[in-house]
Amino acid sequence: MPEGVALARDLVSPAIEAAIGRLTPDVRVVAAYHFGFADAEGNPTGGGSGKALRPALALLSARATGAPPERGVTAAVAVELVHNWSLLHDDIMDGDTERRHRPTAWTVFGVGAAILAGDALLALAQDMLLEDGTPQGPWAARCLSAAVQRLIAGQGADLAFEKRDDVTLTECLEMAGNKTAALMACACSIGAVHLGAPPTLAMALAGFGAHVGQAFQLTDDLLGIWGAPEVTGKPVRADLRARKKSLPVVAALTSGTPQAAELRALLIDPQPLSEDDLIRAADLIVAAGGKQWAEREADAELAAANASLADIDLPADVRAELTAIAEFITARQW
Amino acid sequence: MPEGVALARDLVSPAIEAAIGRLTPDVRVVAAYHFGFADAEGNPTGGGSGKALRPALALLSARATGAPPERGVTAAVAVELVHNWSLLHDDIMDGDTERRHRPTAWTVFGVGAAILAGDALLALAQDMLLEDGTPQGPWAARCLSAAVQRLIAGQGADLAFEKRDDVTLTECLEMAGNKTAALMACACSIGAVHLGAPPTLAMALAGFGAHVGQAFQLTDDLLGIWGAPEVTGKPVRADLRARKKSLPVVAALTSGTPQAAELRALLIDPQPLSEDDLIRAADLIVAAGGKQWAEREADAELAAANASLADIDLPADVRAELTAIAEFITARQW
Numbered sequence: 001m002p003e004g005v006a007l008a009r010d011l012v013s014p015a016i017e018a019a020i021g022r023l024t025p026d027v028r029v030v031a032a033y034h035f036g037f038a039d040a041e042g043n044p045t046g047g048g049s050g051k052a053l054r055p056a057l058a059l060l061s062a063r064a065t066g067a068p069p070e071r072g073v074t075a076a077v078a079v080e081l082v083h084n085w086s087l088l089h090d091d092i093m094d095g096d097t098e099r100r101h102r103p104t105a106w107t108v109f110g111v112g113a114a115i116l117a118g119d120a121l122l123a124l125a126q127d128m129l130l131e132d133g134t135p136q137g138p139w140a141a142r143c144l145s146a147a148v149q150r151l152i153a154g155q156g157a158d159l160a161f162e163k164r165d166d167v168t169l170t171e172c173l174e175m176a177g178n179k180t181a182a183l184m185a186c187a188c189s190i191g192a193v194h195l196g197a198p199p200t201l202a203m204a205l206a207g208f209g210a211h212v213g214q215a216f217q218l219t220d221d222l223l224g225i226w227g228a229p230e231v232t233g234k235p236v237r238a239d240l241r242a243r244k245k246s247l248p249v250v251a252a253l254t255s256g257t258p259q260a261a262e263l264r265a266l267l268i269d270p271q272p273l274s275e276d277d278l279i280r281a282a283d284l285i286v287a288a289g290g291k292q293w294a295e296r297e298a299d300a301e302l303a304a305a306n307a308s309l310a311d312i313d314l315p316a317d318v319r320a321e322l323t324a325i326a327e328f329i330t331a332r333q334w
Numbered sequence: 335m336p337e338g339v340a341l342a343r344d345l346v347s348p349a350i351e352a353a354i355g356r357l358t359p360d361v362r363v364v365a366a367y368h369f370g371f372a373d374a375e376g377n378p379t380g381g382g383s384g385k386a387l388r389p390a391l392a393l394l395s396a397r398a399t400g401a402p403p404e405r406g407v408t409a410a411v412a413v414e415l416v417h418n419w420s421l422l423h424d425d426i427m428d429g430d431t432e433r434r435h436r437p438t439a440w441t442v443f444g445v446g447a448a449i450l451a452g453d454a455l456l457a458l459a460q461d462m463l464l465e466d467g468t469p470q471g472p473w474a475a476r477c478l479s480a481a482v483q484r485l486i487a488g489q490g491a492d493l494a495f496e497k498r499d500d501v502t503l504t505e506c507l508e509m510a511g512n513k514t515a516a517l518m519a520c521a522c523s524i525g526a527v528h529l530g531a532p533p534t535l536a537m538a539l540a541g542f543g544a545h546v547g548q549a550f551q552l553t554d555d556l557l558g559i560w561g562a563p564e565v566t567g568k569p570v571r572a573d574l575r576a577r578k579k580s581l582p583v584v585a586a587l588t589s590g591t592p593q594a595a596e597l598r599a600l601l602i603d604p605q606p607l608s609e610d611d612l613i614r615a616a617d618l619i620v621a622a623g624g625k626q627w628a629e630r631e632a633d634a635e636l637a638a639a640n641a642s643l644a645d646i647d648l649p650a651d652v653r654a655e656l657t658a659i660a661e662f663i664t665a666r667q668w
Contacts, residue, residue, distance in 0.1 A: 024487035026494055089453065093446030112427030112493050115449060119423065119456065120486045126460045127479040130472040138464040138472050145461040152454045153358035159446050160360055 002324040008056035011069060012076045013048065019077055019128065023120050030117035034088055034105045050100065054079045054187040056325060061205050062191030063318045072191035074128055078144055079187045081125035086151050086183075088118035093159060101233070122148065129194065140194040147186035154179025161245055165268065172250045173214075180220075181213030188212070188322070204312045208322065211305035215330040218298035221246035222291065222332055225282055231333040237278040243267050247297075252290030259288040295332070302330050336658040342390035345403060346410045347382065353411050353462065357454050364451035368422055368439045384434065388413045388521040390659060395539050396525030397652045406525035408462055412478055413521045415459035420485050420517075422452035427493060435567070456482065463528065474528040481520035488513025495579055499602065506584045507548075514554075515547030522546070522656070538646045542656065545639035549664040552632035555580035556625065556666055559616055565667040571612040577601050581631075586624030593622040629666070636664050 020031040032038035036048035055076035062072025090096070091104040092111055098104060106114035129141040157175040161167045188209025192202045223232050224239030224246055232238070239246050245253075249267070253260050263284040266277055273281070285291055305326055309319060354365040366372035370382030389410035396406025424430070425438040426445055432438060440448035463475040491509040495501045522543025526536045557566050558573030558580055566572070573580050579587075583601070587594050597618040600611055607615070619625055639660055643653060 024483065024490060026490035027486055085453075089449050093449060110493075111445070113490070115423050115427060116486050116490050116493075119419075119453070120483060122453065122456060123460070123479045123482040123486075126457075127476060130476050133472070138467070138475075141472075141475070142461060142464050145457045145464075148457040149358065149454060152361055152450050152457075156358060156360035156447070156450050159444075159450075 002056075002321060002328050004060065004321040004325060005052055005056045005328075007069075008059050008076065009052035011059065012052055012055040012073060012080065015073050015077045016080055017048070019081065019124060020121075023117075023124065026113070027117050027120045030105050030109045030113050031084075031121060033108065034084060034099075034114075034117065036100060036102070040108050050080075050084075052080070053325070053329060054083055054183065057184070057187040057209065057322070058191045060191070060318055060322050060325075061188050061193075062195055064201060064205060064314055065192050065195045065197045066315065067191075067195050071195060074132065075140060075190040075194040076187075078125040078128050078140070079183065079190055081121040081128075082144060082148060082151075082186075083183060085118045085122040085125070085148075086155070088114050088121070090155055093155065134194075134196075136194050136196045140190050143186055143190055143193050147182045150178040150182035154182070165264075167245055167250055169247075169250050169254050172245065172247055176214060176217040176247065177210070180217040181210045184213030184216065185209035201312055204308050207308035208305045208326075211301045211308060212326045212329070215298045215301035215305065215326070218247055218294050218301065219330045219332055221248055222294050222298070223334070225249075225285065226291070226334045227332075228334050237282055240267075240278050240281050241273055243273075248285055248290040248294040250290075251293040252285040252288035255288040255290065255293075257288040259284040263288065298330055298332075302326060336390075336655060336662050338394065338655040338659060339386055339390045339662075341403075342393050342410065343386035345393065346386055346389040346407060346414065349407050349411045350414055351382070353415065353458060354455075357451075357458065360447070361451050361454045364439050364443045364447050365418075365455060367442065368418060368433075368448075368451065370434060370436070374442050384414075384418075386414070387659070387663060388417055388517065391518070391521040391543065391656070392525045394525070394652055394656050394659075395522050395527075396529055398535060398539060398648055399526050399529045399531045400649065401525075401529050405529060408466065409474060409524040409528040410521075412459040412462050412474070413517065413524055415455040415462075416478060416482060416485075416520075417517060419452045419456040419459070419482075420489070422448050422455070424489055427489065468528070468530075470528050470530045474524050477520055477524055477527050481516045484512040484516035488516070499598075501579055501584055503581075503584050503588050506579065506581055510548060510551040510581065511544070514551040515544045518547030518550065519543035535646055538642050541642035542639045542660075545635045545642060546660045546663070549632045549635035549639065549660070552581055552628050552635065553664045553666055555582055556628050556632070557668070559583075559619065560625070560668045561666075562668050571616055574601075574612050574615050575607055577607075582619055582624040582628040584624075585627040586619040586622035589622040589624065589627075591622040593618040597622065632664055632666075636660060 017037050020028055023031060029042045033040055036045060038044055058076035058079050059069040059072040062075065063069055088105055091099060092106045092114055096104055097107050105117060125144060126141050130137045154175050158179060185206040189202045189206035192205055225237055225248060229236055252263055263281060266281050306323060351371050354362055357365060363376045367374055370379060372378055392410035392413050393403040393406040396409065397403055422439055425433060426440045426448055430438055431441050439451060459478060460475050464471045488509050492513060519540045523536045523540035526539055559571055559582060563570055586597055597615060600615050640657060
């Protein structure tokens with residue numbers, strides 16, 4: 001993991017813990033559990049707050065203006081609160097029972113408590129950006145709420161796609177753009193926006209984040225099929241078993257190749273998929289060009305990300321750390 | 335209904351419809367249905383947007399500064415969006431299947447879609463207050479997010495109370511203060527805050543709204559037991575049938591009178607309550623002083639509301655309309 005991520009975690013975790021400490025007690029317990037700061041009874045775990053990827057990017061975007069990382073903490077916390085609002089609510093909608101190797105909040109505290117905790121994080125995130133009364137606070141808050149509406153659009157599309165079997169690759173890419181890339185673009189720019197960076201800098205950083213986010217989603221989808229279990233923490237081909245319409249799958253299904261029909265038949269069949277079925281499905285995706293398409297697309301997005309930063313002035317260490325994080329989260333380990 | 339409420343509806347409804355028109359299509363359909371602008375298929379109904387009580391109060395709070403009502407529309411829309419975020423999410427948590435004589439959104443579109451629609455209204459409300467870039471926008475947004483956190487605290491307490499049978503009257507009053515009075519206080523002041531009113535005016539209006547909100551909840555709880563079905567739209571004693579721990583009930587249960595124990599035994603019994611049981615329970619609440627306490631408390635809150643405005647300069651018509659709405663929503667019709 002790049003050094004900047006661990007440093008961000010050290011800087012931002014206490015601020016996240018302090019932020020959720022402001023919530024009403026019933027809600028605070030749920031949020032503290034969800035972040036991993038506390039167990040289900042509210043006892044401190046000594047850990048928590050997840051991977052801190054988005055906070056690391058937010059701190060770098062503050063540093064892109066020449067400011068010290070400390071001045072990006074509020075923006076970093078706001079982005080991470082929004083990310084966790086979406087996790088809390090998505091886990092309910094998707095019926096997911098495990099997150100970060102622990103039971104999801106709604107399975108522990110109930111659907112109602114998890115809805116409320118998510119709501120509280122969303123409102124708190126917006127409020128924190130307005131709290132210091134700087135003229136840029138409202139701009140940062142509006143960037144964040146634009147990302148929130150795109151996350152909602154992406155999750156709405158994801159729910160709708162489950163009921164359809166005619167999803168196009170364009171729709172699928174748009175969904176990933178909303179569900180993953182929008183908040184990544186926000187993370188990569190909000191620190192700069194909050195500190196009053198010139199629009200050219202803020203927009204270049206947002207462009208970088210949008211491309212990194214798209215590359216990240218493509219990579220995540222590739223790892224969901226071919227990733228090594230010791231890297232992904234999930235069984236190999238887990239996304240196929242769940243019949244997830246991920247990008248390589250939809251690329252294969254819409255490839256017009258002879259393999260597309262066989263893959264469609266396999267994935268539509270309501271019977272549980274055997275190990276042989278899963279291996280066959282993965283092979284069909286390769287043969288239909290879905291894997292190669294996703295790999296090329298991810299590489300192109302990563303190149304586009306770096307190109308977004310080519311023409312702007314950035315402190316050399318900030319540029320290097322942004323690139324290191326982008327490469328880290330789009331590494332294909334199998 | 336006071337004239338100001340109908341006028342507010344005419345002014346604010348189109349703005350609410352325009353606001354939800356900005357949402358992503360999947361979410362817009364759910365929001366338009368929930369507000370009553372459209373049926374479940376998305377066809378316009380020609381109606382919608384509810385009673386508009388809070389928008390009416392928000393417009394009056396803008397007029398309290400001497401501004402025309404049009405300048406309060408953004409604040410009124412923001413408050414109404416937040417109110418409807420809470421309705422959408424509370425209906426899921428409470429398992430309520432009917433609202434405004436129609437099936438609730440989650441029963442029509444699913445829990446996931448209703449969670450997303452609520453989230454979208456919450457984020458949109460905050461964003462609208464920042465949109466015009468006035469220096470007071472962030473203050474108005476922060477007043478609203480403070481109310482949001484109190485609504486969350488109130489709903490969290492309400493959920494927690496369902497599992498307890500030792501709820502005190504103080505806790506119950508605090509819950510009502512959070513769940514009902516906080517947003518009413520916000521509605522009565524946000525228009526003024528958004529237009530840069532002096533703090534003395536904004537705070538007096540917020541105080542008025544907080545007391546009116548508390549009186550409104552006490553009245554609603556009284557009507558939930560003794561209200562005429564043709565007024566409440568619910569069967570008489572509906573809250574007792576649902577064993578709701580409303581304020582008159584908790585006042586009776588914690589009265590220390592001989593009737594408290596019999597009432598507790600009736601409400602704890604897991605058997606469905608017969609009509610005779612319900613009549614007996616209502617009589618016990620009267621005998622234990624719960625009804626009289628709630629009536630006196632509501633009257634005192636209404637008096638305190640009007641007292642909040644006694645020492646501030648207000649246009650005479652604004653004062654009269656605020657008082658008329660306060661009296662209207664705390665009228666006990668049985």
